[in-house]
Structures are given as structure tokens and as C-alpha cells.
Amino acid sequence: MRITSNFYADTLVRQLSTLENRQARLQQQAATGQRIVTADDDPLAMRQVLDLQGQGANLSQYAANIARQQETASATYSVMTGLKKISDRASELATMADGTKPKDQLAIYAKEVTQLIQQAVQAANAKNRESYLLSGTKTDQAPYSVTTDANGNVTAVSYNGNTDQASSEVASGITLSAGTIGSNSTGSGPLGLVSDTRTGADFFNHLISLQNNLLAGNSAAVQSTDKANMSADENNLLSQIGSNGAMQARLETLASLNQSQQSDTEKAVSNVADADITQTIVKLNSTQTAYQAALQSGAKVLNMSLLDYLR
Amino acid sequence: MPGLFGILSLGSRSLQTQQSGIEVAGHNIANANNTGYTRQRLLVQATSQAGGQYGSIGTGIEGVAVQQLRDVLLDAQITSETSISGSLDAQQTALQQAQASLGEQLDRLASGTDSTNAIGNTHSLSTGLSDLFNAFQTLANDPTSPSARQSVLLKAQSLGGQFNQIKTRFDELDKQLNQSVGSDVQSANQLMSDIAKLNGQITANEAGDPGSANDLRDLREQKLEALAKIVKVDVANGSNGAVDLSIGGVSMVSGKSVADTLQTVDPGNGRLLVQAAGAGTTLNMTGGSLHGTIDARDSAIANTESQVNALAAAMIKEVNAVHATGFSQGGTSGNDFFTGTGAGNIAVNNALVVNPSLIQASGDATAAGNNKVALALAQLGTKPFASLGNQSFAQNYSATVASLGSSLNTVNNQIGDQGVVTQMLKAQRDSSSGVSLDEEMTDLTRYQKAYQASARLINTIDDLLDVALSLKR
Numbered sequence: 001m002r003i004t005s006n007f008y009a010d011t012l013v014r015q016l017s018t019l020e021n022r023q024a025r026l027q028q029q030a031a032t033g034q035r036i037v038t039a040d041d042d043p044l045a046m047r048q049v050l051d052l053q054g055q056g057a058n059l060s061q062y063a064a065n066i067a068r069q070q071e072t073a074s075a076t077y078s079v080m081t082g083l084k085k086i087s088d089r090a091s092e093l094a095t096m097a098d099g100t101k102p103k104d105q106l107a108i109y110a111k112e113v114t115q116l117i118q119q120a121v122q123a124a125n126a127k128n129r130e131s132y133l134l135s136g137t138k139t140d141q142a143p144y145s146v147t148t149d150a151n152g153n154v155t156a157v158s159y160n161g162n163t164d165q166a167s168s169e170v171a172s173g174i175t176l177s178a179g180t181i182g183s184n185s186t187g188s189g190p191l192g193l194v195s196d197t198r199t200g201a202d203f204f205n206h207l208i209s210l211q212n213n214l215l216a217g218n219s220a221a222v223q224s225t226d227k228a229n230m231s232a233d234e235n236n237l238l239s240q241i242g243s244n245g246a247m248q249a250r251l252e253t254l255a256s257l258n259q260s261q262q263s264d265t266e267k268a269v270s271n272v273a274d275a276d277i278t279q280t281i282v283k284l285n286s287t288q289t290a291y292q293a294a295l296q297s298g299a300k301v302l303n304m305s306l307l308d309y310l311r
Numbered sequence: 312m313p314g315l316f317g318i319l320s321l322g323s324r325s326l327q328t329q330q331s332g333i334e335v336a337g338h339n340i341a342n343a344n345n346t347g348y349t350r351q352r353l354l355v356q357a358t359s360q361a362g363g364q365y366g367s368i369g370t371g372i373e374g375v376a377v378q379q380l381r382d383v384l385l386d387a388q389i390t391s392e393t394s395i396s397g398s399l400d401a402q403q404t405a406l407q408q409a410q411a412s413l414g415e416q417l418d419r420l421a422s423g424t425d426s427t428n429a430i431g432n433t434h435s436l437s438t439g440l441s442d443l444f445n446a447f448q449t450l451a452n453d454p455t456s457p458s459a460r461q462s463v464l465l466k467a468q469s470l471g472g473q474f475n476q477i478k479t480r481f482d483e484l485d486k487q488l489n490q491s492v493g494s495d496v497q498s499a500n501q502l503m504s505d506i507a508k509l510n511g512q513i514t515a516n517e518a519g520d521p522g523s524a525n526d527l528r529d530l531r532e533q534k535l536e537a538l539a540k541i542v543k544v545d546v547a548n549g550s551n552g553a554v555d556l557s558i559g560g561v562s563m564v565s566g567k568s569v570a571d572t573l574q575t576v577d578p579g580n581g582r583l584l585v586q587a588a589g590a591g592t593t594l595n596m597t598g599g600s601l602h603g604t605i606d607a608r609d610s611a612i613a614n615t616e617s618q619v620n621a622l623a624a625a626m627i628k629e630v631n632a633v634h635a636t637g638f639s640q641g642g643t644s645g646n647d648f649f650t651g652t653g654a655g656n657i658a659v660n661n662a663l664v665v666n667p668s669l670i671q672a673s674g675d676a677t678a679a680g681n682n683k684v685a686l687a688l689a690q691l692g693t694k695p696f697a698s699l700g701n702q703s704f705a706q707n708y709s710a711t712v713a714s715l716g717s718s719l720n721t722v723n724n725q726i727g728d729q730g731v732v733t734q735m736l737k738a739q740r741d742s743s744s745g746v747s748l749d750e751e752m753t754d755l756t757r758y759q760k761a762y763q764a765s766a767r768l769i770n771t772i773d774d775l776l777d778v779a780l781s782l783k784r
Contacts, residue, residue, distance in 0.1 A: 004745030005343050007738070014734065037417050038410055039716020040723060046716050049417060050437050050709030057441035058693065061448045068452040131455060131680055137673070139455055139680025164675065166682040168452050172693060175686065273417060306749040310756065 005305075012298040019291040026284040029275040036273055045272045052272070056265045058172065063258045065168040070251045073178035075128040076193075077244050080180075082123040083194065084237045086116050087203065091230045094210055094222055103217040110153075110214035117154045117207045121146050124182055124194060134182035134193060135161030143182040144204070154211060157204035159183040165190055170254050178247045180240065193240050194233075201236035202229075315779065319772045321371035325765035328355055331374045332758035336751045343751075347533035349379045349744040351525055379525045385740045386532055390539045390546065392733050394598030397540035399726045401603025405488055406719040409612045412480035413619075415712045436477065436619075437712070439470040440705045444692025450672055451685040455640060460667035467659045471649070474623045478654040481616045488608045489575075489583045495541050495601045496573045496585055502538040503556060503564050503572070506531055510553035511567030517552045524552065542573070542585075543598030559594040561587040582609060611718035618711040623654035625698055625707075629691055637671030637684030644671055648688075 029035060039046040093109045093116075101109075121144045124134050131139035143161040148154055163184045167177035177190075184192035194203040206229040213221045335353045342348035354375040359367050415435045446466040450459040509531040516524035531554070538544055542558055549555040549566055556564040563571050571589040578584055578593075585601055586593045596602040627649040634648040646669050651657040663669050674683025692704065699707040 001738075002742045003747065004741050005748040006346075006745055007741055010737075010741070032418070032420060034417060034419055039413075039415060039712050040406075040410060040719035041716075043713045043717035043720050046415075046417070047709050047713035050415070050712060051706060054437065054441050054703075054705040054709070057438075057445060061441075061445040064445075065448055065452060129453060129456065131453070135680070137675060137678035137681035139678075162675075162678055164678060164681060166451070166454065166680055167686065168682075169448060169686065169689060269419070273419060306752045310752060 008298070008301050012294065012302065015294050016291070016298070019287060019294060022287050023284065023291060026280055026287060029280045030277065030284060033275055033277065034273055035275040049269055049273045052265055052269045056262060056269070059258055059262045059265060062169065062171055063255065063262070066170050066251055066255045066258060069168055069170060069176065069178040070248065070255070072128060072133070073244060073248045073251060075126065076133055076178070076180050077241070077248070079123055079126045079133060080193065080237060080241050080244060082126075083120055083203070084234070084241065086120045086123065087230065087234050087237055090116050090207055090210060091227070091234060093214075094227045094230050097214055097219050097222045099219050099223075101219060106214045106217050106219060110211050113207060113211040113214060114152065114154055117157065117204065117211065118146065120194075120204065120207065121157055132161070133179060136181045137164040137166050138162050139166075153215065154208055157208065159195070163189040163192075170251070171258065176247075176250075178244075178251060180244070191240070191243075193237075196236070199232075199236050199239075201233050203233045203236075206230060206233055315772055315776055317370065319769060319776075322765050322769040322772060324358070324371045324373055325768070326762060328353075328372045328374050329758045329762035329765060331377075333755060333762070335377055336754045336758065339746045340748065340751045340755075343746040343748055347529050347536075348746065349381045349525070349529055349532075350746045351377050351379055354378050376520075376523065377525060379522075379528065380744050381528070381532075382740060382743050385736060385743070387546065389733070389736050389740060390536055391543070391598075392729070392736060393536050393539040394543035394602075396726075396729050396733055397600040398543075398598045398603035398606070399722055399729055401491075401600035402607040402722045403603075403719070403726055405484075405604055405607035406611060406715065406722060408484050408487070409481070409607075409615060410715055410719055412477060412484055413615070413712060413715065414477070414480075436470070436473045437705060437708055439466070439473045440708060441692065442466045443470045444689055444704075447685055447689035447692070450670070451682040451689050454672045454682040454685050455679050457667060460670050460672075463670060464659055464664055464667055467648070468664070470626075471651075471657045471659055474619070474654040474657045477619055478616075478623075481612070481619075482655075484612065485582065485608065485616075488604050488612075489581070491604050492583045492585065492601060493575050495599075495604070496575055499538060499541045499601070500572045502534050502541070504569050505534050506538065506554070506556065507564045507567055507569045509534065510549070510564070514551040514553055514567065521552060528552075539599065541599045542596055542601045558587070559592075559596060561590050561592060561594065563587075582613075607718075607722075611715055615711055615715045618707070618714075620653045620655075622699065622704060622707055622711070623657045624652060625696060626704060627651055627653075627657055629696065630688060633684060633687045633691060634671050636674070636687075638673045638676040638681075639671050640668040640673070640679050642673075642676040642679075643669070644676070646671065 028037065036042045036045050036049070090113060093113060097106055097109050124144050125142045126133050132141065132143055135141050135143035138161050141160050143159060144157050145160060146154055147156040147158070159182055161182050163181055163186055165177040165179060165181060167175040169175050180193045181190050182193055183195040184190065185195070185197050187197055191199065192201070195201050195205070206226065210222060210226040210230065213219075213226055332353045332355075335351055339350050342350075354377070355372050356375050358370045358373050360370050413435070415437065443463070443466040446459070446463040450456070450463050453459045509527055513524045513527045513531065516527060522528075535544070535546065535554070538556075544563070545557045547555045547557070551566075553566045554564070555562065555566065558573070561571055563569070563573075571587045573585050573594070574588040575583040576586045576593065582605075584593055584605065585596065596605070630649055631647045634646075635644070638644050639646070646662050647660050648663065648670070649657055650660050672685035672688075673679060673681040674687075675681040695701045695703055695706075700710075702710060
């Protein structure tokens with residue numbers, strides 16, 4: 001091949017430009033740690049990364065949703081244990097109110113039961129983040145309201161909530177609600193915490209009946225009906241506490257599953273998008289060497305011609 | 312037999328010829344860095360006179376012609392490859408701009424530092440999409456929380472803004488590409504008129520001596536290659552050294568006259584095409600930057616635009632449809648979430664922006680804590696839609712990004728391959744037509760020595776003539 005004067009110059013420029021491009025790309029990879037930055041670097045990988053990032057964003061939102069449900073579950077648990085304590089004390093009073101107690105004593109017990117009812121209503125009207133916990137989805141309304149007579153005795157406790165529950169998505173396609181509703185007399189839907197026609201629990205009405213029987217000095221009725229009712233309510237509370245515990249355990253499992261899914265997703269993104277730093281640096285070094293060699297040899301060749309030897 | 316005077320004129324012819332050789336070498340050296348130049352060579356022949364005492368006897372040398380070392384086949388190949396490179400370069404430029412317009416860049420180092428998303432982060436529409444649906448999730452967790460409502464609105468506004476911005480950028484890009492089509496058409500017309508003029512000059516110059524207008528031919532070849540970069544032309548060798556040009560079957564230059572010119576035409580969608588002004592036919596171009604610009608604009612870029620638009624339209628439709636089934640915090644309904652019809656005008660309903668409690672997150676007019684609709688809105692984020700090819704919003708968008716990226720990637724690879732082909736052809740042409748300074752220096756020395764020797768010959772004959780003339784004394 002005949003080599004012309006411009007051949008060296010053109011070739012050198014082309015080679016240097018190729019090497020500079022390669023260096024720039026490798027330098028970018030080394031600096032960012034990424035194999036791809038824009039979609040044209042590797043369209044398929046970019047698509048995978050975008051999809052995986054979307055999944056990752058969903059997973060971190062699920063993690064936030066799980067945390068929120070855990071918060072609800074633990075707030076509900078506090079309400080449950082509060083009610084359980086009240087139920088324990090009421091059962092105690094029912095047990096103590098046997099035939100041996102004088103009427104005055106029973107009246108004192110009745111006063112305490114009235115207080116317990118007020119206390120229980122207060123506990124059941126607990127709020128978390130400005131939302132009532134037990135009123136179903138009517139979170140802006142206190143679930144229970146108390147009606148008293150002229151003597152301050154409780155005549156009725158009514159439920160103002162509904163039987164609906166707000167749920168969150170805790171994993172793709174899985175929604176759940178860790179909360180509890182107060183009462184359910186519809187015979188379907190979630191179980192009511194203090195009253196439900198299916199379990200026979202009717203905490204407030206049973207307490208009112210206990211209060212009334214004590215006021216009337218009817219210790220026989222206390223022993224025959226109220227004691228049994230109280231124990232049914234206690235069982236109901238215990239079973240609800242058990243469910244709450246199971247729900248918290250389930251949320252815990254979901255949270256740890258979520259975490260491992262997140263790290264899997266991160267790994268997958270890394271596999272697709274990250275540059276192999278060792279390989280990149282080695283390649284960068286060899287490209288730099290080639291670049292230097294091209295510069296040196298080019299400078300030598302370009303400087304020489306026949307003119308150097310003609311007088 | 313020439314005699315002494317004959318030898319004298321032989322010497323003088325030789326001097327002239329060597330001088331011409333030096334002239335040609337000088338012209339070559341002067342044009343060593345002229346990329347459009349084809350090296351020239353002095354063709355010489357020995358002269359002789361018949362019928363001498365010893366038969367035919369030489370009378371020296373004469374220059375015959377200055378010849379260009381041009382390889383017509385290589386020129387044609389390079390012209391045609393130039394059209395391909397021109398098209399690919401134009402496509403690359405357009406697609407790179409389109410990709411920048413989408414603004415989808417991966418920046419994994421930024422992940423976790425400036426975003427709630429621990430996996431990685433692109434500052435773009437794809438982040439905007441997952442942010443909005445995650446904000447709906449947060450709203451579902453606390454349907455009555457004012458901050459969750461505010462956050463939904465902010466994310467939705469920012470997503471709407473991103474859609475608007477992409478649409479504006481693409482509109483701007485379309486405008487730029489139209490401008491580039493317009494300026495290409497102007498340059499092509501100018502070049503074709505130049506070539507027609509050069510045809511006329513070459514024909515006039517070469518009258519009776521075909522192929523002799525070397526430098527004009529160089530100039531025309533340069534113009535032809537510049538034209539081929541813009542639009543693929545069919546070149547036919549006409550009569551008298553002229554070339555005839557046609558584009559897409561329509562004759563553009565015939566001899567020294569311009570047969571037709573190019574002009575832009577709007578087919579009705581604002582995307583300018585090119586037609587022959589005289590013939591009035593829209594030209595189907597197969598190469599050159601005009602083809603590249605129009606092709607990239609009307610296929611990959613137009614697709615991306617319509618996909619983004621369809622995505623925005625689907626977002627508006629689906630989100631509004633679910634939102635319509637819900638009730639605001641006050642139990643009212645009837646407000647759309649998004650207004651607009653596509654990427655250009657998608658926006659959050661201003662009524663909601665003014666009063667976030669109007670977001671219809673509840674599925675029950677009487678229960679503010681009901682989150683059914685907020686949850687359904689959140690779940691739209693992962694739901695596949697038939698209108699989006701059974702993909703979710705985010706998947707559809709990443710498919711759009713990947714498809715544009717893949718068009719650009721293909722063009723990048725083609726440019727790499729094309730570069731190799733063009734380089735090889737150019738190296739070949741350079742090898743046959745390029746100037747080598749070493750060669751020219753050698754020639755220069757050679758002609759110099761021959762010139763010196765011829766002068767010496769004249770000197771010798773002069774001496775001989777002196778001797779001959781002194782015989783009389």
C-alpha cells in the first residue's frame with residue numbers, strides 16, 4: 001500500500017479519538033461504578049433496571065405500610081390490655097359480690113363498676129394519629145358514647161363506628177388490616193373487640209347489667225348470669241389479644257421478607273447496572289498505555305520526512 | 312538528423328518539460344493538505360525524428376498531459392457510503408437529543424441519599440410515577456391525614472410537570488429537526504446549482520481534451536460528496552465530462568442546468584418532508600442527513616412522543632375513573648383528580664390543590680377513615696392495562712425508554728461499523744490519490760537534476776557552436 005503524507009496524520013487522529021472515547025467511557029464507569037447511564041448504553045439492561053427500581057420503590061413503600069400496620073397493631077394491643085385489666089377487675093367484683101355481702105357493700109361495688117365502665121369507654125375511645133382506633137372507618141368519630149341517668153349510673157353505651165376496616169397493601173397484591181373494630185352486630189365481617197353477636201361478647205352491656213344487679217342488691221343474678229357473662233367477655237378479649245399477637249408476628253415476618261426482597265432487588269440491579277470495577281480499572285490502564293504509545297509513536301513518525309535529509 | 316541547432320532545441324524542450332514536472336510537483340506539494348485534492352502527474356513522451364542517417368533518432372522529450380490519479384470506482388463508493396454515514400449521523404444526533412429529552416439517567420450513587428427509595432434513583436418520570444403511587448399508599452394508610460393528602464398532590468403535580476416538560480422538549484426537538492430539514496434542503500439546492508455550474512465550466516475547459524480539467528473535477532467531487540452527505544443522489548456520467556444528478560428518480564441536474572430543486576412540504580402534521588419543487592412529488596430518500604433526520608423524527612421519536620402521550624392519557628383516564636368512585640373527606644364527590652387529555656396538558660385539578668380534603672379517597676360517604684379508593688388508586692400503580700400493552704404505567708414507560716434507547720444503540724453500532732467501511736475506503740483512495748511529500752521531494756530532486764543536466768547540454772552545444780563558428784576564422 002502506498003502511504004501518503006496525510007495517512008499518518010489521519011490515522012493518528014482517528015486512533016487517538018477512538019482511544020479517547022474508550023478512556024472517557026471507562027473513566028465514567030470507574031467514577032460512577034455503573035456500566036450503564038443512559039438507555040442507549042444497554043437498552044435491555046436499562047429496562048430491567050427501571051423495572052427493578054420500580055419494584056424496589058414499591059417494596060420500600062410496602063415496608064412503610066407494614067410499619068404503619070405494626071403501629072396500629074401495637075396501639076390496638078394497648079387498648080386490649082387496658083380493657084382486659086378492667087374486665088379482670090369487674091370479674092373480681094362479680095366474684096366478690098356473693099350472697100354474704102350486705103347491700104351497702106354491693107352498692108359500693110356498683111359505684112366501682114360504673115367507674116370501670118367509664119374507664120373502659122375511655123380506653124376504647126383511644127386515638128392513634130388523630131384517628132379513633134375502634135370506630136372502623138369512621139375514624140373521625142369516637143366509637144363509644146355513654147348515657148348516664150341522674151344518679152350518674154350508666155344506662156347505655158352505644159357504638160358509633162361501623163364494621164368496615166381500612167387495609168394497606170403490605171406486599172404485592174396482599175392487603176391486610178392490623179386494626180380491630182369495636183362492635184359488630186351484623187353477624188359478618190371482622191370480629192368486634194368488645195361486642196360481637198357471633199362470640200356472645202357484649203362487654204359494655206354486661207358491665208351495665210352487673211352495675212344494675214349490684215345496685216339492686218341482686219347478688220344471685222350477679223352470680224348466676226353476670227359472672228358467666230364476664231368470663232365470656234374475658235375469653236373474647238383473650239382471644240382478640242391472641243389474634244393481635246398473631247397479626248404482629250405475621251407483620252414481623254412480612255417485614256423481614258420485605259427486607260430480604262429489597263436486598264435481592266438491590267443485588268439484581270447491581271448485577272445488571274454495576275460495572276466490574278477491577279476489570280474497568282485494568283481496561284482503563286491498558287487503554288491509557290495504548291494512548292501514550294499512540295502519542296509517542298505518532299509524534300516521532302509525524303516529525304520525520306525526506307526533508308530532514310535533503311540539503 | 313537534428314544538427315547542433317536541433318540539439319539546442321532538444322535541450323530547451325527538455326528544460327521546459329523538467330520545469331513542468333517541477334510545476335506539477337509544486338502543485339502537489341501545495342495541495343498536500345487539501346483533502347479534496349487528487350494528486351497529479353506529468354505525462355511525458357520521447358520525441359523522435361524519422362529518416363536520419365541511422366534511421367529514426369530521438370529528439371528529446373515533450374510533456375503530453377497532466378493526469379489526475381483518480382479512482383472513479385472508489386469515488387463512487389465513497390459518495391454512496393457518505394450518504395449512509397450522513398443518514399446515520401443525523402439519526403444519532405436526533406435520537407441523542409430525544410433521549411436527553413426523556414431525561415432518563417441512571418445514578419445509583421445518588422440512591423438513598425436524596426430519596427426515600429433505597430434501591431436506586433433516576434431523576435425522571437419513572438421516579439415520578441412510583442412516587443405518586445407510593446403517595447397514594449401513604450394516603451391509604453392515613454386517609455384523613457392532611458399531610459398525606461398534601462403529599463399526594465405534590466407528587467401528582469410534579470409528575471404532571473414532568474409530563475408537560477417532556478412534551479415541551481419533544482415539541483422543541485421536532486421544531487429543531489424541521490429547521491435542520493429546511494437548512495439541509497437549502498444547502499442541497501446550493502450544492503446542486505454549484506455542481507451544474509462546474510459541469511458547464513468542465514465542459515468548456517475540456518473541449519477537445521476530455522478529462523483535463525483536473526482541479527475543477529476535484530472541486531466537483533468535493534461538492535458531490537458534500538451533497539451526498541445531505542441526500543443520496545444518483546450520479547450518471549453525462550456527455551462532455553458533465554455529471555447528471557437525480558434524487559429518488561427525479562432529475563435534478565442535467566449537464567450545466569439545474570433541472571429541479573428541493574423544497575420542504577408540510578404533509579399536515581407539522582413534520583416537514585421534502586419534495587421536488589418542479590415535479591411536485593414527495594421524494595422518498597434512502598440516504599443522507601435529510602433521510603436520517605426525517606426517519607428518526609417520524610419513527611423512533613414520533614413513537615416515543617405518542618407513547619408518552621398515551622401513557623399520560625391512560626393515567627388521566629384510569630386515575631380519574633377510580634377517583635370518581637370515591638368520596639372526599641366531607642363526603643362529597645364529582646371532582647376529577649387529573650385534568651387534561653395528554654402529556655401536554657395533564658395537571659392536577661386545581662380544586663383539589665386549593666382544598667386537599669376534596670381528594671376522593673374514601674369509598675364511603677359517611678366514613679372519612681375509609682381508604683378503599685385511596686388503596687385502589689395506589690394499586691393502579693402495579694395494575695396492567697390492556698391499552699398499554701398489558702403493562703403497568705411504570706413498565707410501559709420503561710419500555711418506551713428502552714425502545715428509544717435501543718434505536719439509538721442500533722444507530723451507534725451502525726455508525727461504528729460504517730466508520731470502519733468509510734475509513735477503509737478513504738484510506739484506499741488516499742493511497743492512490745493522496746499526496747506523499749516524500750515522493751514529491753524525490754520527484755523535485757529528479758526534475759532538478761534533469762533540469763541541471765539539460766542546461767549543461769545547452770552549455771555544451773553552445774561551446775560546440777562556438778567551435779563550429781570559429782572554424783571560419
